[in-house]
Amino acid sequence: MERIDEDKLIDEVTGKSYEYGFTTDIESExxxxxxxxxxxxxxxxxxxxxxxxxxxxxxxxxxxxxMKEPDWAHVEYEKPDxxxxxxxxxxxxxxxxxSLDEVDPxxxxxxxxxxxxxxxxxxxxGVAVDFVMDSVSVATSFKEKLGELGVIFCSLGEAIQEHxxxxxxxxxxxxxxxDNYYAALNSAVFTDGSFCYIPxxxxxxxxLSTYFRINQAGTxxxxxxxxxxDEGSYVSYLEGCTAPQRDENQLHAAxxxxxxxxxxxxxxxxxxxxxxGDQDGKGGVFNFVTKRGLCHRASKISWTQVETGSAVTWKYxxxxxxxDDSIGEFFSVAVTNNKQQADTGTKMIHIGKxxxxxxISKGISSGHSQNSYRGLVxxxxxxxxxxNFSVCDSxxxxxxxxxxxxxxxxxxNPTAQIEHEATTSKIGDDQIFYCQQRGIEExxxxxxxxxxYAKDVLNKLPMEFAVEAxxxxxxxxxxxxx
Amino acid sequence: xSVFTDKFSATLxxxxxxxxxxxxxxxAKLLNHEIEISKASAQGLNGWPESLMPNPVLNLDAYLxxxxxxxxxxxxxxxPVSDGVDCIPFSKMDQSGPLExxxxxxxxEWIGELNDTYRQDxxxxxxxxxxxxxxxxxxxxxxxxxxxxxxxxxxxxxxxxGELNVVIWSSAxxxxxxxxxxxxxxxxxPNAILSLEKVCNEGGKVFHFSHEHIVQExxxxxxxxxxxxKGDWVRNELEIISRGKGTxxxxxxxxxxxxxxxxxxxxxxxxxxxxxxxxELYRGIMYGHSxxxxxxxxxxxxxxxxxxxxxxxxxxxxDRGAAINTKPxxxxxxxxxxxxHGCTVGQFDLDALFYLKSRGIDEKAAKALLVEAFxxxxxxxxxxxxxxxEIMSLYTERHGW
Numbered sequence: 061m062e063r064i065d066e067d068k069l070i071d072e073v074t075g076k077s078y079e080y081g082f083t084t085d086i087e088s089e090x091x092x093x094x095x096x097x098x099x100x101x102x103x104x105x106x107x108x109x110x111x112x113x114x115x116x117x118x119x120x121x122x123x124x125x126x127m128k129e130p131d132w133a134h135v136e137y138e139k140p141d142x143x144x145x146x147x148x149x150x151x152x153x154x155x156x157x158x159s160l161d162e163v164d165p166x167x168x169x170x171x172x173x174x175x176x177x178x179x180x181x182x183x184x185x186g187v188a189v190d191f192v193m194d195s196v197s198v199a200t201s202f203k204e205k206l207g208e209l210g211v212i213f214c215s216l217g218e219a220i221q222e223h224x225x226x227x228x229x230x231x232x233x234x235x236x237x238x239d240n241y242y243a244a245l246n247s248a249v250f251t252d253g254s255f256c257y258i259p260x261x262x263x264x265x266x267x268l269s270t271y272f273r274i275n276q277a278g279t280x281x282x283x284x285x286x287x288x289x290d291e292g293s294y295v296s297y298l299e300g301c302t303a304p305q306r307d308e309n310q311l312h313a314a315x316x317x318x319x320x321x322x323x324x325x326x327x328x329x330x331x332x333x334x335x336x337g338d339q340d341g342k343g344g345v346f347n348f349v350t351k352r353g354l355c356h357r358a359s360k361i362s363w364t365q366v367e368t369g370s371a372v373t374w375k376y377x378x379x380x381x382x383x384d385d386s387i388g389e390f391f392s393v394a395v396t397n398n399k400q401q402a403d404t405g406t407k408m409i410h411i412g413k414x415x416x417x418x419x420i421s422k423g424i425s426s427g428h429s430q431n432s433y434r435g436l437v438x439x440x441x442x443x444x445x446x447x448n449f450s451v452c453d454s455x456x457x458x459x460x461x462x463x464x465x466x467x468x469x470x471x472x473n474p475t476a477q478i479e480h481e482a483t484t485s486k487i488g489d490d491q492i493f494y495c496q497q498r499g500i501e502e503x504x505x506x507x508x509x510x511x512x513y514a515k516d517v518l519n520k521l522p523m524e525f526a527v528e529a530x531x532x533x534x535x536x537x538x539x540x541x542x
Numbered sequence: 543x544s545v546f547t548d549k550f551s552a553t554l555x556x557x558x559x560x561x562x563x564x565x566x567x568x569x570a571k572l573l574n575h576e577i578e579i580s581k582a583s584a585q586g587l588n589g590w591p592e593s594l595m596p597n598p599v600l601n602l603d604a605y606l607x608x609x610x611x612x613x614x615x616x617x618x619x620x621x622p623v624s625d626g627v628d629c630i631p632f633s634k635m636d637q638s639g640p641l642e643x644x645x646x647x648x649x650x651e652w653i654g655e656l657n658d659t660y661r662q663d664x665x666x667x668x669x670x671x672x673x674x675x676x677x678x679x680x681x682x683x684x685x686x687x688x689x690x691x692x693x694x695x696x697x698x699x700x701x702x703x704g705e706l707n708v709v710i711w712s713s714a715x716x717x718x719x720x721x722x723x724x725x726x727x728x729x730x731x732p733n734a735i736l737s738l739e740k741v742c743n744e745g746g747k748v749f750h751f752s753h754e755h756i757v758q759e760x761x762x763x764x765x766x767x768x769x770x771x772k773g774d775w776v777r778n779e780l781e782i783i784s785r786g787k788g789t790x791x792x793x794x795x796x797x798x799x800x801x802x803x804x805x806x807x808x809x810x811x812x813x814x815x816x817x818x819x820x821x822e823l824y825r826g827i828m829y830g831h832s833x834x835x836x837x838x839x840x841x842x843x844x845x846x847x848x849x850x851x852x853x854x855x856x857x858x859x860x861d862r863g864a865a866i867n868t869k870p871x872x873x874x875x876x877x878x879x880x881x882x883h884g885c886t887v888g889q890f891d892l893d894a895l896f897y898l899k900s901r902g903i904d905e906k907a908a909k910a911l912l913v914e915a916f917x918x919x920x921x922x923x924x925x926x927x928x929x930x931x932e933i934m935s936l937y938t939e940r941h942g943w
Contacts, residue, residue, distance in 0.1 A: 132562065134873075439887075441862070454872075454874070456874070456876075456879075457877070458877060459844065459847070459876055459877045459878070460844070461875075462873070462874060462875045463874045464871070464872060464873045464874065465871060465872040465883070466869065466871050467869065467870060467871075467885065468867070468868075468869050469867070469868045469869065469885060469887060470865070470866075470867045470868075471857070471859055471865060471866050471867075471887040472859075472864075472865040473859065473862070474860060474862050474864065474889060475889065476859065476887060476888075477886075477887065477888045477889070478885075478886060478887040478888070479884075479885075479886050479888075480870070480883075480884065480886070481883070481884040481885070482870075482872060482882065482884075483882045484874050484879060484881040484882070485879075485880065486877045486878060486879075
């Protein structure tokens with residue numbers, strides 16, 4: 061007991077000294093590297109946050125300081141130095157380039173292949189664009205339309221100021237601060253992200269996308285997204301950069317929380333194409349993301365992801381099927397090339413009765429990469445007549461890469477039905493030969509076969525995403541003829 | 543420190559739930575037991591319980607090697623004495639030189655280190671080149687007593703072209719408690735064949751740990767079966783390393799825990815060489831409040847091209863309160879391979895039950911038929927019909943079908 065009191069006292073004393081020591085620094089634009097309680101307080105103060113949120117962040121920081129960085133994933137990397145990162149810098153004014161001629165030609169070439177319009181290319185590469193540019197005006201008209209329906213779609217920072225009761229009610233309810241190491245870190249230092257609320261019975265008429273917003277606000281590496289779909293509503297949400305933006309951040313520790321109330325449906329689609337590092341595995345983004353959705357009665361959450369970027373990926377979009385008759389889905393294509401490492405999969409936690417889940421995971425590994433599927437299907441004792449179906453396929457393109465499957469299945473109910481299957485194979489020489497005979501070049505043939513292999517997942521993507529995702533697949537596997 | 547570690551010290555710490563390999567099989571309960579190694583020497587039939595026979599498979603014409611609480615029983619055993627087969631317990635060996643163990647399990651796992659430190663006795667079984675052993679060799683381990691520990695380790699070597707069938711049978715009387723920690727190391731030479739059946743039929747409350755480490759050379763064949771008929775807390779570990787080209791490994795298992803029993807099967811198939819095949823099938827039915835664990839790893843190393851590996855785990859959770867935790871894993875580092883695994887958790891087929899019942903077969907008998915069919919795929923590949931019949935009849939007797 062004495063020990064605890066002592067700790068408490070130390071906490072109180074140290075906490076207090078920071079409280080005063082850092083207030084003067086608030087005006088500065090970028091905090092020096094390092095993480096301590098003062099930094100957390102500063103971030104909160106800079107964002108003019110209410111006290112409950114500051115306390116919430118501090119609690120997360122305390123938890124994080126006591127946690128150890130996990131190392132169970134099938135990836136190898138040099139652990140980031142958390143004291144060498146600056147945790148806050150005011151929205152940076154990107155250096156504006158005068159014309160497309162100043163942009164890295166390699167980047168332009170990739171964009172061309174992706175089929176991005178010239179205007180879009182300018183915007184994505186940071187070229188100054190006219191204000192009447194299409195997408196901007198489109199975005200504004202979208203916002204008006206959404207407003208009429210009562211849909212709230214804004215940055216999390218804005219939501220905290222304008223809809224504090226909604227944020228407070230839902231923040232951290234699906235991914236609590238102490239959930240895992242990176243979620244705790246994110247909870248302590250998240251700078252911004254997206255907030256989305258769909259009122260009762262509203263079917264959101266368009267796909268919501270962070271696409272516009274990210275480029276406007278330039279949200280940082282500790283993003284936090286909160287999506288709340290009220291009873292009977294529907295929303296399809298797109299996240300991501302489909303364009304090959306060169307992100308300078310080494311570490312991305314994002315959190316996504318989805319709450320799907322009774323009879324609501326949320327579709328969440330991601331195409332992730334962050335910098336994967338060069339051919340020797342130098343540089344590249346560490347993508348350590350916690351994504352989780354909570355399903356109430358008869359609701360549905362569907363995750364679709366196409367992962368082609370990042371040097372190290374550590375990501376398990378999950379569904380907690382708490383309500384009876386709720387449904388969880390996970391569709392994933394993960395491509396790794398060169399020295400990339402991906403450890404990705406999903407968790408389906410069946411708690412309610414008659415809950416159902418489907419997992420379709422397609423891994424494609426090439427170069428010297430390592431691609432792992434790691435998934436958990438858990439059937440709780442009360443989950444009567446629950447059903448799970450999982451397929452995890454791996455495609456190997458070279459003899460130097462690796463494809464791995466680690467499914468965890470925990471069943472505690474005698475009426476549950478779980479099926480899991482996984483296969484590993486390579487592209488057959490006869491398949492390529494067949495295509496070549498018909499005048500299709502080898503590289504093109506591989507693209508064709510890969511697209512066919514990933515079709516089950518690509519079909520689940522919203523149309524405008526699907527086209528880009530397919531092209532992305534081809535680009536990611538360029539030069540990997542095996 | 544615990545009562546257990548006070549008596550049995552080791553440099554490696556006992557595994558906790560945090561360790562991935564022991565996540566679903568905590569050993570905390572074992573650590574609260576004050577267990578001792580039996581000091582009794584061989585007693586022959588006088589010390590043998592009436593309820594059991596020294597030969598566990600009566601109808602099987604086999605050589606017999608009997609151990610009670612880890613101590614070799616010469617008067618109850620019948621060792622092969624033909625040319626080309628050396629079958630001697632370590633305690634009776636002339637030369638006192640070190641045994642040729644190659645496995646490093648004792649450096650990796652606490653359980654292995656305990657066996658290495660406290661090992662009592664074991665069998666050295668050496669089959670010479672091109673020798674086919676005429677009868678199966680049954681190694682029978684009996685645990686009888688309260689809080690007794692036994693630490694046997696066996697060494698099997700089948701030289702090029704040899705053939706051998708071994709049955710390792712462990713039993714325990716109902717009053718018994720304690721721990722069985724048995725290790726086995728086997729090497730199968732080029733073109734040689736080893737059939738190994740492992741049966742656990744232990745009454746009482748014994749913590750059963752076993753670890754088999756098998757290395758296969760070029761074109762060798764392994765057929766391995768692991769049956770858990772009865773056991774309060776059982777952990778079976780099997781590690782197969784295919785070291786030469788063209789090996790074939792078949793390893794199957796079945797577990798039908800009742801009550802609060804806990805049965806854990808961990809298997810590792812390590813393909814390090816090309817043109818090899820492996821096939822794994824484990825089936826389990828969890829009754830009452832029992833828990834089952836399955837963890838199967840298949841490694842395909844970079845040089846193991848043209849590997850064909852198959853792994854399947856099928857489970858039935860029969861009653862409310864029972865649970866299964868299963869984790870079939872594939873780790874593949876070569877591209878020209880065919881690897882697949884499947885895993886299911888389900889129930890008895892209601893349509894099939896209805897079909898049988900509508901033909902006048904009562905529910906119990908109908909379920910028994912379904913179980914028999916469920917186990918048939920595993921039992922059918924057992925090396926002798928006498929053995930598979932005995933295993934089936936023990937299951938039937940236990941479950942009252």
